Amino acid sequence: MRYGETVAVDGLSLEVARGSITAVLGPNGAGKTTTLETCEGYRTPHQGRVRVLGLDPEARRRELLPRIGVMLQSGGAWSGVRAVEMLRHIAALHAHPLDVDMLVDRLGLASCGRTPYRRLSGGQQQRLSLAMAVVGRPELVFVDEPTAGMDPQARRTTWELLEELRHDGVTTVLTTHYMDEAERLADHVHVIDRGRLIASGTPFELTRASGSSTIRLVVTEPFPASAPASLQAALGEGTVVQPVNEHSLLITGPADAGTLATVSAWCDREGVLPESLTLGQRTLEDVFLQITGRELVR
Amino acid sequence: MSSTTSGGRGTFAPAPGAAPLVRMVRAQARMETRLLLRNGEQLLLAVVVPLVVLVGGITAARHLDLSFSHSPVDTLTPGVLALAVMSTAFTSLAIATGFERRYGVLKRLGASPLPRSGLLAGKVGALLVVEVLQVVVIGAAALLLGWSPALTAAGVPGALATGVLGTAAFASLGLFLAGALRAEATLAAANLVYLLLMAGGAVVFPSGSYGRAGPVLSALPSGALGAGMRTALLGGGFPLVPLLVLAGWTVVGTLLTARTFKWE
Numbered sequence: 001m002r003y004g005e006t007v008a009v010d011g012l013s014l015e016v017a018r019g020s021i022t023a024v025l026g027p028n029g030a031g032k033t034t035t036l037e038t039c040e041g042y043r044t045p046h047q048g049r050v051r052v053l054g055l056d057p058e059a060r061r062r063e064l065l066p067r068i069g070v071m072l073q074s075g076g077a078w079s080g081v082r083a084v085e086m087l088r089h090i091a092a093l094h095a096h097p098l099d100v101d102m103l104v105d106r107l108g109l110a111s112c113g114r115t116p117y118r119r120l121s122g123g124q125q126q127r128l129s130l131a132m133a134v135v136g137r138p139e140l141v142f143v144d145e146p147t148a149g150m151d152p153q154a155r156r157t158t159w160e161l162l163e164e165l166r167h168d169g170v171t172t173v174l175t176t177h178y179m180d181e182a183e184r185l186a187d188h189v190h191v192i193d194r195g196r197l198i199a200s201g202t203p204f205e206l207t208r209a210s211g212s213s214t215i216r217l218v219v220t221e222p223f224p225a226s227a228p229a230s231l232q233a234a235l236g237e238g239t240v241v242q243p244v245n246e247h248s249l250l251i252t253g254p255a256d257a258g259t260l261a262t263v264s265a266w267c268d269r270e271g272v273l274p275e276s277l278t279l280g281q282r283t284l285e286d287v288f289l290q291i292t293g294r295e296l297v298r
Numbered sequence: 299m300s301s302t303t304s305g306g307r308g309t310f311a312p313a314p315g316a317a318p319l320v321r322m323v324r325a326q327a328r329m330e331t332r333l334l335l336r337n338g339e340q341l342l343l344a345v346v347v348p349l350v351v352l353v354g355g356i357t358a359a360r361h362l363d364l365s366f367s368h369s370p371v372d373t374l375t376p377g378v379l380a381l382a383v384m385s386t387a388f389t390s391l392a393i394a395t396g397f398e399r400r401y402g403v404l405k406r407l408g409a410s411p412l413p414r415s416g417l418l419a420g421k422v423g424a425l426l427v428v429e430v431l432q433v434v435v436i437g438a439a440a441l442l443l444g445w446s447p448a449l450t451a452a453g454v455p456g457a458l459a460t461g462v463l464g465t466a467a468f469a470s471l472g473l474f475l476a477g478a479l480r481a482e483a484t485l486a487a488a489n490l491v492y493l494l495l496m497a498g499g500a501v502v503f504p505s506g507s508y509g510r511a512g513p514v515l516s517a518l519p520s521g522a523l524g525a526g527m528r529t530a531l532l533g534g535g536f537p538l539v540p541l542l543v544l545a546g547w548t549v550v551g552t553l554l555t556a557r558t559f560k561w562e
Contacts, residue, residue: 065316072402078333081333085332092321093411094316095314137311137314139312164310169312
């Protein structure tokens with residue numbers, strides 16, 4: 001299935017699979033918006049080639065635009081226009097738009113439907129902007145920082161909508177600097193920094209690759225002094241067992257089923273009763289920190 | 299191009315496509331008309347200021363014993379209609395477009411199926427609707443004040459042509475302003491130019507009343523628009539020279555706009 005696009009910011013090359021959610025993740029100024037705007041035909045790449053749905057986004061923009069949905073990072077509506085009025089207007093520019101009332105309900109915009117755009121909260125403006133991106137029933141949507149500044153409830157609503165779009169066969173490319181958003185939503189994550197692709201893969205691949213996860217074992221009775229050594233022996237090479245205190249151990253290594261099975265078997269053999277067994281998943285945040293040496297902060 | 303994905307048939311299943319151009323332009327014109335009419339300051343400019351000029355001018359003529367060859371209302375109304383066209387096609391359009399640029403509306407619509415030509419057509423449609431409303435209101439007020447326009451076979455099409463070409467000339471200049479300056483600067487400049495032209499641009503009063511500056515003022519779009527309306531509605535003639543001047547300004551304004559306009 002090759003129905004994607006190649007994007008260039010600074011030697012950046014990436015493809016997007018149809019019907020998936022792709023996250024372009026990176027700190028501010030990484031080139032996320034530039035990447036998106038190049039795909040949307042707003043910008044001309046100085047070098048390289050961009051194809052969106054097989055089309056050159058600049059030369060064949062008129063063909064492309066009806067097929068894509070665009071959510072700008074901010075603005076995009078008249079200050080005096082009412083929320084639903086704006087959405088209806090964008091809907092009227094499309095041949096087979098979604099039912100506006102349904103979309104308004106789904107995104108929780110009914111209560112502010114008659115509110116002028118300038119009086120909407122930041123989160124309401126974001127949701128309206130997302131609604132404008134999807135109302136034309138596009139094949140592909142570009143969403144720039146979809147949940148920036150949203151409250152948790154609105155974020156969940158937005159995520160659910162994006163997941164339903166994927167379910168219904170819409171391809172989504174989103175930028176974000178929220179790790180949890182990329183981990184929760186994306187099938188594929190491209191981490192970019194300073195206009196360059198620094199890591200790429202599924203969230204699972206990225207968080208598991210080139211490093212280890214942690215397992216924290218907490219027990220009800222204090223461990224015997226020999227416990228760390230005997231667990232280390234049971235797990236073998238590739239993992240490191242460190243005592244944290246008399247009730248807990250930290251196991252660093254691949255957090256896979258085999259390791260867990262070994263730990264359970266060891267507990268059974270030693271007669272210790274686990275109170276909790278916590279997998280300390282490496283997050284994308286850790287990945288970014290590890291690759292760039294910098295934190296992914298706004 | 300092939301699609302091999304399962305692609306659900308749910309609520310959001312893709313069904314992309316642009317609406318027919320005519321429908322898009324109509325939607326855009328309707329939207330822009332509503333927004334223009336919703337804006338209090340612009341309505342003030344569009345209707346109240348011309349009415350004040352009309353009534354004030356008639357009152358002044360009566361008190362100051364200004365010697366017009368026709369009645370004051372017949373002399374002033376064509377120019378007041380010209381002023382109304384100028385306020386909408388130039389000032390309102392420039393300010394609205396300046397803020398559309400600032401708020402990313404033009405950028406957003408640039409990503410919609412509406413082409414730029416459709417956007418312009420929508421704007422022109424909205425201007426014409428507002429101008430018709432202005433002519434109805436101002437014309438009705440003038441008729442109540444005793445206006446008797448010269449409705450001749452040359453004058454009526456002449457007035458319509460002057461209105462359309464005046465709209466084109468001022469709209470192209472207004473878009474040039476909006477595309478070149480920041481929104482706040484556009485707001486200030488569009489209002490300032492409007493005030494200056496209203497006072498000294500031979501819109502309401504004929505260029506002949508400005509002494510030696512007269513010929514220069516006749517070459518301004520404001521002077522040509524006013525003269526065209528007066529030739530048509532006061533004299534009942536076809537205003538060929540003013541129309542040529544307005545056509546020239548339309549070319550200048552369009553070229554300037556095409557060269558400099560930035561959509562973002």
